Each structure stands twice: as structure tokens, then as C-alpha cells.
Amino acid sequence: MPLRSSSGPVYRRIADDLRERIGRGEWASGAKLPSETALGEQYGAHRLTVRRAIEDLTRLGLLHVRHGAGTFVAPPALRYEISVDDPARHATAEGVERTYTSLGIEAAEELLRITAEDDTEARRHLELRRAGMLRIETLLYVGGEPCVVSSTYVENRRFPGLADRWDGQRSVYDVLRENYGAGLVYAWRSFGATAADADDAAAMAIPPGSPILLREGLSLDLDGRPTAYVRRRCRGDRMKFVLRYRD
Amino acid sequence: MPLRSSSGPVYRRIADDLRERIGRGEWASGAKLPSETALGEQYGAHRLTVRRAIEDLTRLGLLHVRHGAGTFVAPPALRYEISVDDPARHATAEGVERTYTSLGIEAAEELLRITAEDDTEARRHLELRRAGMLRIETLLYVGGEPCVVSSTYVENRRFPGLADRWDGQRSVYDVLRENYGAGLVYAWRSFGATAADADDAAAMAIPPGSPILLREGLSLDLDGRPTAYVRRRCRGDRMKFVLRYRD
DNA sequence: AAGTGGTCTAGACCACACC
DNA sequence: GTGTGGTCTAGACCACTTC
Numbered sequence: 380m381p382l383r384s385s386s387g388p389v390y391r392r393i394a395d396d397l398r399e400r401i402g403r404g405e406w407a408s409g410a411k412l413p414s415e416t417a418l419g420e421q422y423g424a425h426r427l428t429v430r431r432a433i434e435d436l437t438r439l440g441l442l443h444v445r446h447g448a449g450t451f452v453a454p455p456a457l458r459y460e461i462s463v464d465d466p467a468r469h470a471t472a473e474g475v476e477r478t479y480t481s482l483g484i485e486a487a488e489e490l491l492r493i494t495a496e497d498d499t500e501a502r503r504h505l506e507l508r509r510a511g512m513l514r515i516e517t518l519l520y521v522g523g524e525p526c527v528v529s530s531t532y533v534e535n536r537r538f539p540g541l542a543d544r545w546d547g548q549r550s551v552y553d554v555l556r557e558n559y560g561a562g563l564v565y566a567w568r569s570f571g572a573t574a575a576d577a578d579d580a581a582a583m584a585i586p587p588g589s590p591i592l593l594r595e596g597l598s599l600d601l602d603g604r605p606t607a608y609v610r611r612r613c614r615g616d617r618m619k620f621v622l623r624y625r626d
Numbered sequence: 627m628p629l630r631s632s633s634g635p636v637y638r639r640i641a642d643d644l645r646e647r648i649g650r651g652e653w654a655s656g657a658k659l660p661s662e663t664a665l666g667e668q669y670g671a672h673r674l675t676v677r678r679a680i681e682d683l684t685r686l687g688l689l690h691v692r693h694g695a696g697t698f699v700a701p702p703a704l705r706y707e708i709s710v711d712d713p714a715r716h717a718t719a720e721g722v723e724r725t726y727t728s729l730g731i732e733a734a735e736e737l738l739r740i741t742a743e744d745d746t747e748a749r750r751h752l753e754l755r756r757a758g759m760l761r762i763e764t765l766l767y768v769g770g771e772p773c774v775v776s777s778t779y780v781e782n783r784r785f786p787g788l789a790d791r792w793d794g795q796r797s798v799y800d801v802l803r804e805n806y807g808a809g810l811v812y813a814w815r816s817f818g819a820t821a822a823d824a825d826d827a828a829a830m831a832i833p834p835g836s837p838i839l840l841r842e843g844l845s846l847d848l849d850g851r852p853t854a855y856v857r858r859r860c861r862g863d864r865m866k867f868v869l870r871y872r873d
Numbered sequence: 874a875a876g877t878g879g880t881c882t883a884g885a886c887c888a889c890a891c892c
Numbered sequence: 893g894t895g896t897g898g899t900c901t902a903g904a905c906c907a908c909t910t911c
Binding site: 388389390424425426427428431445446447448449 | 879880881882883888889890891
């Protein structure tokens with residue numbers, strides 16, 4: 380099989396060709412591609428060269444690879460749209476889980492771990508003069524898939540015994556509110572993009588390096604004191620935040 | 627040199643070790659690492675295995691590779707913070723360039739091309755019953771670096787001769803306003819994450835697969851008719867959008 | 874010209890999924 | 893067990909930067 384695009388490295392020409400063949404419908408959504416070895420024979424290229432093309436298309440979200448099973452055409456990315464438009468509605472910081480379920484999206488939050496771990500960014504935002512933070516890590520399943528890893532940082536001495544009072548069933552915000560009487564409102568949220576590190580990748584069952592939507596935020600207590608800094612890492616192919624100005 | 631972390635693939639252990647050595651200050655920010663071959667000898671691994679580790683760290687933004695010159699420790703990512711908090715201030719859709727310069731950030735927009743190219747997403751948002759769109763592609767330099775690739779879609783027949791009236795010096799929105807009297811306001815904007823494809827990578831001088839912050843938006847004319855759909859692809863290591871609720 | 878990263882091939886072995 | 897992807901080595905040649 381001759382490769383059409385005449386210039387550039389072989390792996391790119393293979394990627395372009397695979398892309399076109401998928402676009403033409405040669406393999407339907409969810410269908411299994413030939414093995415890497417077989418594709419290598421088709422293109423007259425080594426398996427590793429084909430592999431490089433497949434890796435690139437995987438990061439772009441066009442393919443999905445399952446170890447031992449095969450390489451598949453990824454279904455069109457279904458992105459959950461989360462509205463962040465109405466400051467009033469979001470003045471009260473609520474848990475991620477509720478953010479989704481209130482939109483009619485099936486979601487469940489799981490507590491991964493609570494550790495005493497300092498983070499320079501968190502410390503800066505919480506305006507702490509000395510160390511001593513708790514990091515609460517949770518994993519959010521959306522539509523049955525692990526999609527969001529959250530790290531919430533709070534000052535340790537403001538929430539003594541927090542780890543023990545956790546039943547794993549309530550959101551971070553609810554626990555802070557109910558056990559410590561801390562009312563929380565958002566100060567700001569931010570949106571960025573980064574790559575999945577090994578931990579993110581393992582937690583969300585995606586290849587390392589996959590696009591991640593980085594969602595940070597700071598919550599204040601009712602006295603206006605910085606209280607909780609959260610850093611969420613969301614699967615880029617599943618999440619989307621929308622800011623509506625008018626209909 | 628023995629590798630510390632005892633489990634997992636070699637390339638990950640090398641990546642972890644390099645990360646730690648950078649953290650310890652063995653190489654300062656901007657400093658040049660040993661060549662891939664030399665690192666391979668240090669770790670007793672093949673050059674390609676080292677290379678895999680370097681690729682991962684590059685996507686994470688810790689390293690920066692220059693073909694023919696070497697591998698360098700990337701300076702801490704400087705992210706430009708763009709406020710999207712005040713709907714009133716942004717009611718009038720303005721060009722990207724002005725968004726940045728009004729924040730005191732050096733920015734310059736360059737017209738790449740105008741083509742007649744249909745896009746199903748754009749067509750849906752613009753609510754067009756039939757094909758016939760213009761795609762205006764621009765590249766925004768921020769702080770001297772190419773950081774944002776924008777595609778703006780408008781209905782062709784609403785803006786006849788648009789390509790000819792372009793002097794390349796004004797923003798898309800200004801051209802639409804001044805030449806066609808189209809007042810524009812934002813309807814919504816959205817934030818997502820994806821990977822750089824080959825085109826994005828070439829335009830912004832980043833490796834393919836790098837994290838990209840995807841910023842879409844729809845503008846309406848004063849009659850409330852969908853008029854311009856824009857899709858911006860921003861370097862994930864340079865951009866950050868902030869939504870402020872209160873100080 | 875020398876050094877560096879970019880690409881490609883060849884072949885091997887391992888880990889996992891499915892039958 | 894068989895087939896699939898995941899990792900690793902060996903060695904080659906090319907393209908680019910730097911001198």
C-alpha cells in the first residue's frame with residue numbers, strides 16, 4: 380500500500396493515512412484496527428514506526444488502545460459541559476459530585492487518600508506563613524468512568540482530626556461545613572491545560588501525556604479568609620467548561 | 627549510576643530520576659543536560675529508552691529540546707492570566723490582541739490565511755442551513771512567542787469580499803465591525819483541553835501532542851443572530867483563564 | 874567538522890486479553 | 893495457547909546547530 384502524502388517522516392504519513400481511512404469509514408467507530416505488525420506489513424514499515432503513528436492519534440483522541448486486546452477507533456469524544464456562568468449560583472462552594480448530579484449527569488466521588496503534604500502553590504494561595512497542610516485526594520467517576528482527580532489543600536491546624544471524621548460519603552466541602560462550621564464561597568477559579576503525569580494516567584486509565592484540563596480554585600470562609608485551595612485534573616476528552624453571557 | 631525507584635519500566639525510572647536531579651538543582655533552569663547518548667551510558671540504558679523519558683518530561687513542561695543543540699531544563703512555565711470574570715466588560719467582543727495588550731501584555735496578531743472551509747461544529751453553532759463559510763486563521767504572538775492559533779468562522783455571503791478588505795493589521799472583530807457594521811457581543815465561551823496536532827505544533831513551535839487549551843466562543847450581532855464562531859488553540863504552558871467571583 | 878537530536882529498522886522478550 | 897500491545901536493545905543514517 381503506497382502512502383499518499385509524499386513528504387515528511389513516515390510515521391506522520393502513516394498517521395495521516397490512518398486518519399483518512401477512519402474518516403472514509405473503513406473502520407467504524409469502536410471497530411478494531413489490524414495489529415501493529417499487520418499494519419507494518421501493509422505500509423512496508425517497521426512495527427515501531429506504525430506504533431509512533433498510533434500513539435499520536437491516541438493523544439488526539441482518535442484511537443483507543445487496549446493492552447493485549449487491540450487498537451480501536453475511539454467513539455466521538457463525549458464532553459460533559461459544566462456551566463460556570465452564574466456567580467450567584469456558585470457563590471456557595473459545593474462538591475464536584477453535586478455539580479454534576481445537579482446537571483443530571485451520573486457522578487460518584489471516591490476518597491483516595493488524605494496526607495500531610497505541603498505544596499508551594501497551595502501555601503501561597505492559602506496565605507500560610509508556615510508549613511502544615513492536609514491534602515485530600517478524591518477521584519470522581521462521571522458516567523461510570525474515572526474522569527477527575529482532585530487535590531484539596533487546607534491548613535492542618537484549622538481542621539484537627541479531619542481524616543478521622545471522614546466517612547468517605549460526603550464531599551470535602553460538606554465535611555468542612557458540617558464538622559467545622561466553615562461556610563465556603565468561591566474567590567476565583569482558573570482553567571489551564573497540562574499533560575497527564577504517571578499518577579493522573581493511572582488514576583483515570585489514560586495514557587501518560589494525555590491532555591488534561593487543569594481547574595484550580597480558591598474558597599474563602601465567611602470572614603473572607605482563604606480556606607480551601609483545590610486543584611482538579613480533568614480528562615481533556617471528557618470535560619468542558621462553559622461560560623454563558625446571554626442566550 | 628543505579629536507579630532508585632525499584633519498580634516499573636526503565637524509562638519511567640529514568641524520568642523520575644531526572645526529575646529529582648533537576649529538583650535538587652543538579653542542572654539549573656535553562657541549563658543543558660548531557661546528550662541522550664551520554665545519559666544512556668550513565669543509566670546503562672539504550673539511547674531510545676532515555677529518549678522516551680525525555681519526551682515524557684517535555685510534554686510535562688520540565689524539559690525543552692532543541693534539535694541539533696541539546697536538551698535543556700525548561701524555565702518555570704510563565705502563564706499569562708486572562709480574566710474572563712466580568713461579563714459587562716466583555717459584552718463587546720474584542721480581538722485577542724487587544725485582550726492581551728489591555729492587560730499590559732505584549733501581543734501581536736498575524737493573519738495566516740482566509741479560506742472557504744466548512745466545519746460541522748461551526749455550522750451548527752452559526753445555525754446555517756447550507757454550507758458556505760469563511761475560515762479566518764490568525765496567529766497571536768504573546769511576549770514574542772507564537773502562543774495562540776485562532777480559527778474564526780463566519781457565513782460567507784454575509785461578508786462578501788472580506789478577504790480583499792483585510793489589511794492584516796486589524797482584528798477580525800474590527801474588520802467585521804468597520805466594514806460591515808456588525809456589532810458583536812459574546813453569547814458564550816468554553817474551555818477544554820486537547821493535544822496539539824501537526825499544524826498547531828508547527829505554528830507554535832511546540833512538539834506535536836503538547837497540551838493545548840481549547841477556547842471556543844460564539845458571538846452574536848446586535849439582533850442576536852449567531853455571527854462569528856471562534857476556536858482558539860492556546861499553548862497550555864503559556865495560558866490560563868481566570869474567573870474571579872470576589873476579592 | 875563535530876556534536877546533538879530526529880527517524881527508522883531489526884529483532885527480542887514480557888504482560889495482558891481472549892479463547 | 894495464541895495474539896495483542898508494552899518495553900528494551902542494537903545499530904544505522906539523516907537533519908540541524910555550533911564551531
